[in-house]
Amino acid sequence: MSTRRISAIFEKDLKDLLKNPMLLIPILIPVILALTFDRVTRTPEFPPAAAYIIIGGLFAVVTSGTILSMMSEEKEKKTLRGLIGSPASLLDIVIGKSMVTGIATAASLIVSALIVGIGTFLNVKTLAALILLFLFFLLLGVSMALFSKSTAATTGLLMPFSFLFGFTPMIGALNIVSEDGIAGRALGQFPVMQALELHQGGSWTSLGVMAVWTAGAALIAYLCFRKAMKDG
């Protein structure tokens, strides 16, 4: 791993992003969502399920969405081939390209958390869960970008995955599936649901389940990267 190469990729991405400000718009979505929910709920304490709809949505739209847009553009315009062909390692490329996404996620998360009440998030378990959620959604975005054939096709992938993984608490809230059925129990194991459980006093096992999801996403991202290295 080379910090010089990581910072070179980060600097390039930052310059590129500032010349393409459309990519910054998703950062505002969770903030708008938090403001809307804050007005609607009118309770002294923000309901955790609602907070995790915002957090899940934030990771899906900002984290997965930003890395997905940036990586799929690199893949479609064949600039990713230049990075892969350079001495930068796979880890240098992924970390370098994740830094802008990390900053965008952090900015959106801090502002949203300040709106819904940041105090409940400031504990080790919740912070660890948020880090795992960031990694999971980041790797999910990388995989989708490398898997899809074109930038247009990534949108088709982002929508269902965002809904399924990002807005999982909403699926329960809308009673789309029975909570006690197989689908409901399976959804309960999804990363955002495990983070919510942990937030509500759940055990460290939830972090373990989230770590397994993240490891799975890392494996898929690695396989997609190997494929991209051969496909160009």
Next chain:
Amino acid sequence: MEQAIEVKGVSKAFGESTAIKSIGFNVKKGEIFGLLGPSGSGKTTTIKILTGELEASAGQVQVLGQHPAEFGSSDFKSRIGLLSDNSALYERLTVYDNLKLFCRLYDVPLQRIDEILQEVNLQDARKQTVSKLSKGMKQRVLLAKALIHKPDLVFLDEPTSALDPQNAAHIHLGLQKLNDAGTTIFLTTHNMEEAALLCDRVAFLHLGEFQELDSPEALRYKYSTHAFHVETFSGERLVIDNGPASADRIRELVAAGEVKAMHTDNPTLGQIFLKVTGKELEQ
């Protein structure tokens, strides 16, 4: 002499179709090697195998003493440069910012940017956004990107295809200087004049198979009829056999002061390719 590239019996199949059929060749260190062939002949597939982008279906490959399994290493990547149809630039960034990224990825001092921009005749375009450049200028930035880290071996797939004759000549000069400094160049081109000018040896690739492999001079000699073509002041064009029996005839013409021009039959690489394969090189 040490070999930069060693290829033995390499084939590549994509499903039912075979792109490369058991080719074998060596490229010596410091050599400019040209792979000539029409579109679809297997040139790009060959480059992709040599750079590790594709795996050969059969045969052995060694590049700079490394086997394909080692092609992904940082050390190997630092020693090769590549300009292919898969090469691309960041369109929203300037020429300087594009090259700066690659300087930092290859651990090259940033002063190299001005040097390489001068080599590709783009010193005035350093602050221009890539999306605003012409096709030929973009091609020269891509070439600068491929050469910025002074690789030991550079693969150039049609490097001057989008350039006007003046810029192509500038690039040819740059490539000759690069080669004089010890860089091995593996070049694919449609342009027979470019191949004849630059290459120490050329290989004709047709339908995935090598038809000929030798120096341009040796190939011209091999496919020459060796006859003298004589143009006289009276407008006659004579073809005279190159042999002792023709000596008197040539002496007579010279003595009579009738010879306006005289040369041996020297086919171009394009004519030789057509003769060997029945196909035009630029198809």
